[in-house]
Amino acid sequence: MGAHTALSFPFQYTVRDFYKSTVARHLLFLILALLTITLAGYHFGTFDQAIHIPFLKKYADPTLFPGDKFFDLRFLHYSYFWFFFEPFYRLGFLEESMFLTHVFATYLTFWALWVLSYDLFQNPVTSLLSLIVFVFPHLGFAAFSIFEFSLLNRTFVFPFLLFSIVLFLRQRYWLAFALLGAMYNLHVISVNFVLAMLLLDGLIEFRRVGWLNLLLGLVSFILAAMPVLIWKFSGSGVDLTPRPEWFSIITRGILYNIFYIFAGYPQVVLATLSGLGGLGLLFIARRSAPLPQTDRTIMIFIGGALLMLGVQVIATHWLPVTIIIQSQITRAGLFILVFSYLYFTHYLVQWYESGGLSKFNFGLLMSICAISPFSFVPLVIWAIQRLTPWTRWQPVAAASIALLTLSTGSAAVAPGYEFWYPGYYISGHRTAWYDVQIWARNNTPKDSVFITPPQIWWWYESDWRVFSERSTVVTLSELLEAAFAPDYIDQWKPRFEALAPGALEQFRGNYFENVKLTAQAFYSLSSGDLACIAGQYKASYLVVEKPHWRNFPVMYENEQYVVYDLRDQARVCSGYNSSSALNFSDK
Numbered sequence: 194m195g196a197h198t199a200l201s202f203p204f205q206y207t208v209r210d211f212y213k214s215t216v217a218r219h220l221l222f223l224i225l226a227l228l229t230i231t232l233a234g235y236h237f238g239t240f241d242q243a244i245h246i247p248f249l250k251k252y253a254d255p256t257l258f259p260g261d262k263f264f265d266l267r268f269l270h271y272s273y274f275w276f277f278f279e280p281f282y283r284l285g286f287l288e289e290s291m292f293l294t295h296v297f298a299t300y301l302t303f304w305a306l307w308v309l310s311y312d313l314f315q316n317p318v319t320s321l322l323s324l325i326v327f328v329f330p331h332l333g334f335a336a337f338s339i340f341e342f343s344l345l346n347r348t349f350v351f352p353f354l355l356f357s358i359v360l361f362l363r364q365r366y367w368l369a370f371a372l373l374g375a376m377y378n379l380h381v382i383s384v385n386f387v388l389a390m391l392l393l394d395g396l397i398e399f400r401r402v403g404w405l406n407l408l409l410g411l412v413s414f415i416l417a418a419m420p421v422l423i424w425k426f427s428g429s430g431v432d433l434t435p436r437p438e439w440f441s442i443i444t445r446g447i448l449y450n451i452f453y454i455f456a457g458y459p460q461v462v463l464a465t466l467s468g469l470g471g472l473g474l475l476f477i478a479r480r481s482a483p484l485p486q487t488d489r490t491i492m493i494f495i496g497g498a499l500l501m502l503g504v505q506v507i508a509t510h511w512l513p514v515t516i517i518i519q520s521q522i523t524r525a526g527l528f529i530l531v532f533s534y535l536y537f538t539h540y541l542v543q544w545y546e547s548g549g550l551s552k553f554n555f556g557l558l559m560s561i562c563a564i565s566p567f568s569f570v571p572l573v574i575w576a577i578q579r580l581t582p583w584t585r586w587q588p589v590a591a592a593s594i595a596l597l598t599l600s601t602g603s604a605a606v607a608p609g610y611e612f613w614y615p616g617y618y619i620s621g622h623r624t625a626w627y628d629v630q631i632w633a634r635n636n637t638p639k640d641s642v643f644i645t646p647p648q649i650w651w652w653y654e655s656d657w658r659v660f661s662e663r664s665t666v667v668t669l670s671e672l673l674e675a676a677f678a679p680d681y682i683d684q685w686k687p688r689f690e691a692l693a694p695g696a697l698e699q700f701r702g703n704y705f706e707n708v709k710l711t712a713q714a715f716y717s718l719s720s721g722d723l724a725c726i727a728g729q730y731k732a733s734y735l736v737v738e739k740p741h742w743r744n745f746p747v748m749y750e751n752e753q754y755v756v757y758d759l760r761d762q763a764r765v766c767s768g769y770n771s772s773s774a775l776n777f778s779d780k
Contacts, residue, residue, distance in 0.1 A: 219300075221324070222307065226299035229328050233342045234615040235295060236622070236653055237288050242343050243656035244674050245275055249287075250662060253279040259640045261664040263671060266678050271425045274346035274379040288620040295344035298352060302340065303327070305355035310535050312359055313483045313491070318546075319539040326534050326563045333568070334468035334502065334526030335451045336460060342614075342652070347524075350380040354387045355531070358494075361391050362487060366402065370410035374417025381421065386525040388414070390497040394490050401486075432515040432679075439679040440513035442686070442697070447672040449702030451521055452509045454502070458703055463567060468526050470569025471533035477575065478533075478540035491532055501525040519677050533568060554578060614653040621655060625753035629736060630661035632749045632756065637663060642732040644723060644759070647692050648711035657736075666730045667692055669711055691726050692718070716741050724762035733760045 238246050248267040251257050252275070258264050281290035303324055310320040330338045341348050353376045360369035369391065377384045395402045395410070415422070444452050450461050454468075475495065482488040501522045508517040541562070545555040558578070562571040621627055626649060633643065642664045645657045650670035657665045667688035675681045690697060693714035700707050718726075720743050723735055735757040737743060739750075745757035 218307070219304070222300050222303040223296075225303050225324055225328055226296055229299055229303075229340050230296065230617075232328065232615060233330055233340055234613075234618070234653075235292060236343050236614070236618045237291065238621045238655040238659040239650075240341075240343055240652045241345050241673065243650055243659055243670055245270075245345070247656070247658040247662075249275045249278060249282060252276065253282045256639055257662050258658070258664050261642075262684055263658075263664075263674070263681075266674050266681060268428070269678050271381055271421050272346050272379055273420065274349065291344045292617075292619045294349065298344065298349045299340060301352035302355070305352040305359070306531070306535075308359050309355055309531075310539075312362055313487060313535060314539045315483075316539060316542060319535075319542045322542060322559065323535055323538045326538055326559075329563050330566050331530060331534065331568060332464055332467045332566050333471055333530035334454060334464060335523040336464040336467075337524055337527050337530075338566075339527065339530060346380040347383050350376045350383050354383060357387060357391075361394075362490060364406075366395075366406040367409040367413045371413040371417045374414035374419075377414070377418035378421040381425075382520055382524065385520065386498070386501065386522070386528065389501065389525075390494040390528070393497040393500075394493040397493055398490070432519075434515050435513055436515050436518075436679050437513050439515075439675075439682050440518055442682055443518075443672050443676045444509075445700040445702050446697070446707060447669060447704055448676055449704065451523055452505065452518070453702070454506060454509075454523065456702065466569045467567040468529065470567065470572045471530050473572045474537040474568055474575075475529070475533040477572075478536035481540045481543040482536065495529055495532060498525045498529050515679060521676070530568070534562070537562060537571070621660060622653070624654075625751045626654065627660055628751050629749065629754045629756060630655070630657065630659070630663075633661040633663050633734070633736075636749070637734065639663070641734060642666065642730060643734045643736055644692065644727060644730075644732045645736045646712065646715055646738060647689065648708045648715070666726065666732055669693075669707065688730065691729070694718070720744055720762075721766070724759060725766040727759040727762065728766040733758070735759050 236242075247258070248264065248270065251264045251267060278287055278290060281287045306327055307320050307324060310323045311317065314320075327339060330340065332338050339351075353372055357369045357372040357376075360366075360372065370388075373384050373388055373391070391410075392407075395407045399407075440452075449456065449458070450464060453461055454465050456462070472495075479488065483491075502525065504517060505522045508514055538559075541550070541555060541558055544550045545552075550558075558571060558574060561574050565571060633641070639662070643657065643661070643666070645665045645668070647665075647668045650656045650668060656668055656670050657663075667685060669689070671681075671685050675685055686697070693711045694717070696707070696710045696714040699710050716737070723743070726732065727735070734748065735743065735745060737755055737757070739753060739755060742755070743757050745759060745762060747755060748758050749756040
């Protein structure tokens with residue numbers, strides 16, 4: 194027998210025995226879920242949760258954040274997902290309940306990936322190795338990954354979307370659409386992508402699917418989605434207005450990589466190359482594709498996702514129609530990533546089992562496929578393997594190229610800032626920023642307004658409102674929400690220009706540069722400027738990073754931040770315009 198014997202006989206039979214054990218399978222899903230969370234990290238109150246957590250708290254306790262117009266935007270989030278956590282917040286178990294839900298959603302995703310892989314290829318070895326591949330983070334278009342480091346409504350919905358695809362492939366059409374409709378109440382945007390793919394297949398394969406199945410599917414979808422549809426259409430309708438100024442501000446400020454697939458920034462280049470690399474893996478792997486009809490359906494899905502990406506490119510560069518920008522349809526590329534790795538894993542298994550790939554080369558390709566966050570890396574290694582005869586040194590050279598590419602990519606994307614932050618932060622990071630927020634929550638009235646450094650927020654750092662439960666004049670992170678509410682720019686822009694004068698005009702889409710520009714502009718303000726801003730926006734306190742000292746009364750300080758009392762100064766400056774701030778001195 195050849196070098197492939199170990200996989201095709203004892204290992205394969207072991208996996209088939211494992212496949213028959215329901216308990217063993219689900220225990221594996223749970224173990225892989227915990228391993229994935231350990232590798233990616235779990236973070237509470239950061240990234241997109243910086244918006245959702247304060248909104249949740251406002252729903253649960255309407256006395257919080259009085260008069261803060263930012264919280265009017267919570268009514269535009271057409272999702273019932275966060276409402277389920279209100280009782281846990283009131284009972285004091287919000288953080289724990291969200292972590293357990295995140296573990297459950299991750300477990301469900303591995304279950305869904307297993308079922309989808311097995312339905313496609315009927316090979317338990319492929320299914321098992323696919324799960325191992327997905328344990329590690331992989332990035333596609335716009336740098337979206339399959340598993341994220343915090344609980345969001347889109348991460349909770351994702352496994353159910355995969356199950357709806359499984360149901361559709363099994364020709365249980367009305368159940369697939371009903372499941373999508375139910376998930377529509379939790380995350381509209383994600384469901385729209387799968388709904389579009391399923392409808393496209395239904396239209397192209399009309400004779401196979403049948404008009405009655407499509408009709409029943411659409412009816413079941415509408416019935417299941419009725420709660421959120423009533424909410425949506427009793428409020429605002431679909432906005433087809435092009436808004437180039439709004440689009441320019443949100444992309445240049447914070448969301449450039451989500452909309453621009455082709456751009457000169459390293460993070461955009463690597464994400465796009467990774468998305469294209471996934472398409473390359475999928476194209477290569479089609480030689481070991483599933484049954485022709487199933488493969489045709491998957492290719493229609495992929496074509497639908499590419500059409501959506503094309504619409505995004507047109508909207509980005511020429512016609513920023515509001516509803517298209519709000520939909521952030523670059524996220525549809527995530528499904529390309531899923532099918533690419535499922536197909537390519539099966540391709541490698543088939544190649545090895547047929548004797549065409551040695552044990553060493555199979556292990557090398559599978560390892561690189563698993564550990565590389567960028568899908569173009571295994572594509573390059575595959576090309577080297579296929580286009581050159583393998584000798585003793587070439588596997589080493591290939592592995593070296595892979596490691597070099599990974600190192601170069603990481604260095605290009607993450608110079609000087611934290612790109613990967615593993616660890617379990619179930620209740621948030623106990624940092625100086627967290628401590629100053631807790632002081633504000635425990636020592637100031639609920640109606641207090643703070644002036645805070647507007648640039649502080651990131652993947653692994655919370656926004657001011659999350660733990661302080663107090664309002665702030667403005668933050669850069671509010672652009673995350675302005676991406677869904679164009680009119681909010683009129684509220685945000687004058688506040689931001691007051692606290693970071695001149696920064697917005699310098700934004701070019703590089704978020705990390707924008708943070709530096711915002712910080713420089715904020716700390717260029719004099720004490721007089723800040724006093725007058727406090728008077729204008731009824732702010733009572735100022736938070737600054739050391740060593741940016743001010744001549745106001747100190748209320749609190751820790752190793753990194755100082756909180757000043759602005760109440761007397763704000764009263765003095767109230768009613769004056771910003772030019773009167775020139776009369777004040779920091780000395």
